[in-house]
Each structure stands twice: as C-alpha cells, then as structure tokens.
Amino acid sequence: MSDRQAPQELDEAELARGIQSGDPKAFEQVVRTYGGRLLTVTRRILREEEAARDAVQDAFVSAYRSRRQFNAESKVSTWLHRIAVNAALMKLRSLRRKPEESIDNLLPGFQDDGHHEERFVAWDEPADVKLGRRETASAVRRAIDQLPESYRTVLLLRDIEGLDTAETAKMLGITPNAVKIRLHRARMALRTLIAPQFQGAGS
Numbered sequence: 001m002s003d004r005q006a007p008q009e010l011d012e013a014e015l016a017r018g019i020q021s022g023d024p025k026a027f028e029q030v031v032r033t034y035g036g037r038l039l040t041v042t043r044r045i046l047r048e049e050e051a052a053r054d055a056v057q058d059a060f061v062s063a064y065r066s067r068r069q070f071n072a073e074s075k076v077s078t079w080l081h082r083i084a085v086n087a088a089l090m091k092l093r094s095l096r097r098k099p100e101e102s103i104d105n106l107l108p109g110f111q112d113d114g115h116h117e118e119r120f121v122a123w124d125e126p127a128d129v130k131l132g133r134r135e136t137a138s139a140v141r142r143a144i145d146q147l148p149e150s151y152r153t154v155l156l157l158r159d160i161e162g163l164d165t166a167e168t169a170k171m172l173g174i175t176p177n178a179v180k181i182r183l184h185r186a187r188m189a190l191r192t193l194i195a196p197q198f199q200g201a202g203s
Contacts, residue, residue: 016072022064031060034077038084044156045088047145051095052088059087085161089171092153103148106189143193151186158183 010018010029018026038059042052062083063070070079144152157168158179169176 042088055088055091059084106192154182155186
C-alpha cells in the first residue's frame, strides 16, 4: 500500500466555508467530486466533447470568481450545476450553428373537425420520465438531438436539468411565456419523433 494518504474530505459545511474563503483544498475537492457530473451536464447541452470540457473549465473558473456570492447554506452541487449550465449555454452561443429548421413538420396537424390528423400515443410526461425507463431512454435521447437547437435547449433545461421556467428564461434571455411555448412545442415534436417506437412496442 502506498504511504501517500488520500486527501481528507471536507463535509458539506466545511466545503461551503472553504469555497467562500477561496481555500485551495476546498476547490481541489470540488473539482475531484463534481467534475464528472458537470461534464455530463455540459455534454448534454453541447454534444461536442471538446466544447463540453472547455465549458466545465469555464464553470470552475466562474465558480472561483463568484465564490464570495455563494450562499454557504445552499447545496454546493446545485450552485455548481447552475454555473455549469450557464457556461455551456455561453459556449453554445459562441459556436457557429446552421440556421434552424422549422419545427412545424413535427407538430400535429388538424382535420376540419378539429381532431389530430394522426393518432398519437398519449403522453403528458416530461422527457426525464421517459428517460428514466431503460427501454425508451436511447430512443428519447436520439429524438431530443433531432430537435432544433432553441427547442432542444429549452427541453433540456426544463425537463432534464430541472430548472424552473423563470430561471430558464433568464439564462436564455427570453420571456417565461416563450419558455412555456417552446417547451410545449418541443414536447409535441418529441412525441412525434418517438411515437413509432412506442407504438411498435405496444406502449
């Protein structure tokens, strides 16, 4: 066994105080403990490994710079998660993207009598509920990636990352009502994309 001892872990309260004071030991533990989780978050948003890793680095720098604003009574994981999401969104804006395609072809049409032109599987659940089911998770992830960026991002922030409407609106620079509209349209489009798999499985 090596004579080197593992660094002593700080408990949540000590870690919070260490963050506020800029203690290098606390930030070392933050990187070691939360680095992998934050990378998972930034990968979902950016879908590019290098960009996702850059966003995590940016998040840690931002966390250090804003350490004095951190509320020691808050959870470190929640604070870091919000910073990582924001870093990923900033990176996303900096990347060159192709013009978005319309989402209209993924939304249900209506007949003259007001009924849907196609029969859809009933689905009023957020995307994270579907992702929690192993048999549909991969299909849902593929379908989410097919959504236009503005709709995909809202769906990820609200249904997967768990941000509320107001916080999502603030991060994206749009109104809360716009978030609600995009989320509703994104869920309908997602349902269109994955309906064949559910119907085929008899869901």
